[in-house]
Amino acid sequence: MAVYVYAVVERTHPQRLDDVPGVGDPPTRLRAVHAEKLSAVVGDAPEDLRPKRRDLAAHHAVQEHLMEDGTVLPLQFGFVTTDDDAVRTVLEQRAEWFLERLRALEGCVEYNLKASQDEDALLRQILSESEEARRLNDEIRSGNGAPNLPVMLGELVSGEVQAREGRTAAAIVESLRGFAREEHTSQPLGDDFLNVSFLVEREKEKPFLATERELAEELGPDYDLRLRGPLAAYSFV
Template identity: 60%
Template sequence: MTMAVYVYSITSKGHPVRLDGLTPVGGSGESLRTVTNGDLSAVVSDAPQDLRPRRRDVLAHQEVQERLMADGAVLPLRFGFTAPDEDAVRGVLEDRAEEFREQLKNLEGCAEYHLKVSWDEDSLLRRILDENDEVRRLNEEIRGGSASPDMPLVLGELISNEVQARQQALGAGIVEALRPFVRDDVATAPAGQDFLSVSFLVDDAKEEMFLATQLSLANQVGEECDFRLRGPLPPYSFV
């Protein structure tokens, strides 16, 4: 009876693939191993019967990626990827060999950093009131009781447009300032109070300048904005 396999990453056959001491997802069964076809390998283990994103298993998955990343380029798969058996894995390695080789080449010597930025709402509104004459005039008329019934709606739309324009301009400026130090970037839809959520593929040789520039941008913008940078991470966003 063939057993389903859990797939962590794809590497070149020449990657050292040091798996000693690592715990597989599920915590039991056969230890981590490689499945090879041509010049590509996949790191796998037996798939657990009740695969769920438990904390211990997500951490086990992440530890495999970090160990592999330390020794060379990998194509990290997100948590939960399984295949029916090892033959199926070999088939994918064969069918998509050219694509995988190209991706490995692009990711050589790189790591992912993810940046989220939010803008304190009260600070932004105060800034808009201070700097936008039309917003300030409408606000004063409403507070003074001389506004027409539709004026609060007009003011709300004007403020909303101004907030969006300022957030987009600052977000674009942040990304442009960091682009000289990255190979690629991918924006994702921001959530909650964030107005910027972007992943950067950072070359190891430019990592120091990338981090210094990000810190400088955060200092320039000041306490109104909250910069949250995570990394280095496996380059999930670029696989």
Template identity: 55%
Template sequence: MALYVYSIATEGHPRRLDGLKGVGARPAPLRSVTAGPLSAVVSDISEEIRPKRRDLLVHQEVQERLMADGPVLPLQFGYIASDDDAVREVLDTNADGYLAALERLDGCAEYHLRVAQEDEEPLLRQILEDSPEARELNERIRAGDPDPQLPLALGELVAREVEARQESLAAGLVQALLPFAREHVVHPPTGSDFLNLSLLVPQEQKEDLLTAQANLVREIGGGVALRLAGPLPPYSFV
């Protein structure tokens, strides 16, 4: 029977799975497949698994339960193996790498920071104040200059300034938070975000990170939203 694979841990991890059911319309109990020093947490499945809300929540609950008792390598949602032997083969083949990764992640969790321009008005006003060229174009438009190129020129100039200032702010935020992380990954921004940052944070640095994030929110002021999520399974560092 096919298996849904949740995560990998050492054979000595407690893997407290009592009361947890797996993904799918007919969820099976969770169990372990062990090979040498490693174990994978799995459940039997007899269907194609799609990212439905219930199954996403189950996947996350399993990771959080396991993280509470020690380091794990959380797999992304949807990892399927053909059978127990296939899982054991992967564990055997990659044992050294998995053990090194588990040691690296020990005592850490992922924190995820997204930063977006929530209100552009303060930024646009600042650009008009700082840029003589933008200010001149804006004043000519407001005075009724009929040149049809003026709005386009002003729009392009402002767009370049917005991008440059957001890139500068994003770089500054990364540098401000790096002292609290063992590792970091900058992901491509999505939607209205201009920073999408994952931090691998040791437990002893958690409170310092939260304090630093709160201080940054106060320093930046209005118009920019900083959304910090965590502690999370360290997906970005597996």
């Protein structure tokens, strides 16, 4: 039967797996596949595995349970291979890399921060602070401007949006990176202008969280900062 892999840990990790349900309906039982210095936490792979809410929650719950006892290299949802021997072969062949990443993640958790700004507030800010944008907008509203003015204003506003959001994103990351061992920036989606993950040492969690709250207050209600964590360190595996 195919094998579903949840995480890689050091062989010395307690791996308390009794009564921890895995993915599937009914939930599959967890077990460990051992190599010389590493272990993989696995279970039988359900035949019809889909990213349903129940299975996603079960996957993350296994990671969180393992994190209570030590450092974990979490695998993304849905990682399946042929059998236990295939898992053991990978553990042996990539042992040095796995051990290096486990050392890098030791004593750390991931926090993901996304940020957006209210579009109307941003536009008002640009029209208030950019004399050229204000002039173009006034000419358009007068009805006497050239037909290409809306395009010119749109291009100007687009450039201002990118510049302002870029500066704000850089300032946010700069304020928080001192608390992180590593950081990983991803492409923002939708209205977000920032999507960044921080690998934060446990002993620095409180000042990290306090600084993020201070940033949110300083930026004000026009900004939406959404912090998730502590998470298994998916972004740093």
